[in-house]
Amino acid sequence: xxxxxxxxxxxxxxxxxxxxxxxxxxxxxxxxxxxxxxxxxxxxxxxxxxxxxxxxxxxxxxxxxxxx
Numbered sequence: 001x002x003x004x005x006x007x008x009x010x011x012x013x014x015x016x017x018x019x020x021x022x023x024x025x026x027x028x029x030x031x032x033x034x035x036x037x038x039x040x041x042x043x044x045x046x047x048x049x050x051x052x053x054x055x056x057x058x059x060x061x062x063x064x065x066x067x068x
Contacts, residue, residue, distance in 0.1 A: 013042070013055065014052065014058060016034075023062075031051075040053070041053045042054070
């Protein structure tokens with residue numbers, strides 16, 4: 001079963017807030033998983049810029065955890 005379900009389309013990238021909501025955890029937890037290398041992400045710009053998580057990376061992370 002897919003982690004992300006949207007009405008009529010599938011987004012390629014998600015925000016930290018969206019991932020936190022989908023995984024039912026806090027934003028700092030998502031950022032920690034990114035920092036630890038467990039969840040791949042793209043940083044757009046400099047050090048304090050927006051971070052986006054590829055949808056495929058979230059699916060892989062979810063499957064690796066074995067959550068349903």
